[in-house]
Amino acid sequence: MMKEQWRLLDPGPLPAWQQMALDKVVIEARARDEVPNTLRFMEFSPHTALVGYHQAVDLEIDRHEAQRLGVEINRRITGGGAIYMDPQQLGWELCLKFDEAERIRPDALYPKLSQVVIDALKAWGINAQFRPVNDVEVEGRKISGTGGTDYHGAVIYQGTLLLEFNVEIMLRILRLPIEKLTDKVIDSFQKRLITMRELLGYVPAIEDVKHTVRDSLTRIFGVDLTLSSLTAQEKSQWLATRDTYREERWVDLRTVPQRDAKYPIRALTHKAPGGLIRAMVQTDLRGTRIKTAFITGDFFVYPDRALLDLESRLKDAPLTPDVLTARIAAHYNQGHHYLGVEVSDWISCLSPLWTETKEG
Amino acid sequence: MATEPLSRWKVLSDRYYDNHHQWIHYEGTLVTVGISDYTQDSAGDILYVSLPEPGAILEKGQPFGSIESGKWVGQLYAPFNGVVIAANDTVKESPQLLNQDPYGRGWLIKAKVDNPTAESQWMSNQDYREFLATMIDL
Numbered sequence: 001m002m003k004e005q006w007r008l009l010d011p012g013p014l015p016a017w018q019q020m021a022l023d024k025v026v027i028e029a030r031a032r033d034e035v036p037n038t039l040r041f042m043e044f045s046p047h048t049a050l051v052g053y054h055q056a057v058d059l060e061i062d063r064h065e066a067q068r069l070g071v072e073i074n075r076r077i078t079g080g081g082a083i084y085m086d087p088q089q090l091g092w093e094l095c096l097k098f099d100e101a102e103r104i105r106p107d108a109l110y111p112k113l114s115q116v117v118i119d120a121l122k123a124w125g126i127n128a129q130f131r132p133v134n135d136v137e138v139e140g141r142k143i144s145g146t147g148g149t150d151y152h153g154a155v156i157y158q159g160t161l162l163l164e165f166n167v168e169i170m171l172r173i174l175r176l177p178i179e180k181l182t183d184k185v186i187d188s189f190q191k192r193l194i195t196m197r198e199l200l201g202y203v204p205a206i207e208d209v210k211h212t213v214r215d216s217l218t219r220i221f222g223v224d225l226t227l228s229s230l231t232a233q234e235k236s237q238w239l240a241t242r243d244t245y246r247e248e249r250w251v252d253l254r255t256v257p258q259r260d261a262k263y264p265i266r267a268l269t270h271k272a273p274g275g276l277i278r279a280m281v282q283t284d285l286r287g288t289r290i291k292t293a294f295i296t297g298d299f300f301v302y303p304d305r306a307l308l309d310l311e312s313r314l315k316d317a318p319l320t321p322d323v324l325t326a327r328i329a330a331h332y333n334q335g336h337h338y339l340g341v342e343v344s345d346w347i348s349c350l351s352p353l354w355t356e357t358k359e360g
Numbered sequence: 361m362a363t364e365p366l367s368r369w370k371v372l373s374d375r376y377y378d379n380h381h382q383w384i385h386y387e388g389t390l391v392t393v394g395i396s397d398y399t400q401d402s403a404g405d406i407l408y409v410s411l412p413e414p415g416a417i418l419e420k421g422q423p424f425g426s427i428e429s430g431k432w433v434g435q436l437y438a439p440f441n442g443v444v445i446a447a448n449d450t451v452k453e454s455p456q457l458l459n460q461d462p463y464g465r466g467w468l469i470k471a472k473v474d475n476p477t478a479e480s481q482w483m484s485n486q487d488y489r490e491f492l493a494t495m496i497d498l
Binding site for chain 1: 382385402403404405407410421426429430432433434435440453456458
């Protein structure tokens with residue numbers, strides 16, 4: 001039986017506005033059944049900060065610092081948080097359409113599509129796994145963040161693969177829950193990410209990494225992959241539309257009323273019987289949801305990755321005691337052991353986030 | 361998945377559904393549109409909602425807004441030709457209402473439908489339950 005033919009697009013390094021325009025062109029062509037399912041590699045040059053589709057640039061990125069460092073700013077058509085992309089990360093993207101009769105559940109789709117990267121990393125001797133909502137991690141540390149969108153039955157699911165990464169530039173341009181950029185903070189963030197360089201002892205050639213991703217995709221989906229170019233129609237649409245992706249009305253599609261508005265950041269501590277919990281928590285503007293939490297402490301916890309998993313559980317969680325209690329309890333039930341730190345200690349630690357909002 | 365009990369997702373019997381897992385409810389001459397319990401459940405925490413302004417024209421099958429959950433942007437598709445009369449400002453402010461009460465306070469838009477007999481093209485609650493039963497894991 002003939003294998004299904006998918007195509008590979010590998011246009012090489014491009015500026016973000018051209019990449020974003022290409023995303024739209026490819027998903028529209030796939031939705032219209034004009035092109036087959038597509039694997040596309042994305043390399044960004046110059047380096048770029050990308051916000052998620054619904055995000056406001058001023059809340060996520062320090063424009064002044066980005067400009068000073070020559071970092072371009074753009075907006076993805078996919079969801080998720082702000083990211084920093086430099087030429088040492090490989091962007092990968094699957095643009096697929098399923099038969100209408102084959103109704104796929106999105107929550108089942110993401111782990112399956114992430115498997116392409118997980119399997120590719122296995123070829124390098126790296127044991128990675130999917131972590132909900134949409135990360136691929138190695139021993140709890142993120143190596144690939146992902147996001148997606150749909151359009152008339154076609155989906156784009158895309159992510160990054162960290163061959164090497166400059167944490168300091170990311171911390172300088174993204175508005176993350178840090179008070180001051182110190183070596184300790186850089187080290188702390190470094191421990192939440194992992195790169196192929198750290199795992200292999202060298203930075204692999206990007207072409208070799210692409211090769212393993214291609215092999216992985218053909219194995220997982222049982223398809224053939226052919227290196228292709230854009231169709232004439234795609235190319236013409238891309239050339240006709242791409243300038244709009246460098247215009248302010250796209251980059252600043254979402255704005256906040258006050259340009260200097262910042263997500264609130266709270267430094268919280270709680271003395272549990274097992275030790276001190278410290279949490280730096282960034283909430284949304286209205287204080288109804290955790291955006292990001294970074295947790296440290298001097299208590300004993302096993303395995304080492306437990307706190308990173310807990311941070312992942314708390315990401316985007318509503319600031320509702322019942323919901324948080326359930327999520328933290330579920331985290332404990334996954335085999336994470338904290339000595340002298342109970343679920344109630346975490347709730348006590350986080351409680352100023354909602355009690356002070358109500359009072360204030 | 362196909363073997364999951366139908367009762368996993370709440371389906372109300374007083375409204376219609378389309379294959380984008382949106383519900384359509386008639387209230388006199390106005391039609392209200394929202395997302396189903398299935399959508400909010402499979403999406404997870406919904407973080408952002410983008411809705412059209414009153415007066416916007418709806419074109420059947422075309423996106424009229426979007427929702428974002430986790431790291432996914434999902435389009436909202438117009439179930440009919442018509443015009444938006446009201447958009448739910450409360451869900452724009454508090455998108456978690458879509459998770460908490462997708463059939464009630466989490467409604468998205470109220471609209472006037474061009475073709476008053478449009479309901480014949482949508483699924484009844486029973487049809488939608490059967491549609492949900494065909495959803496599969498990869």
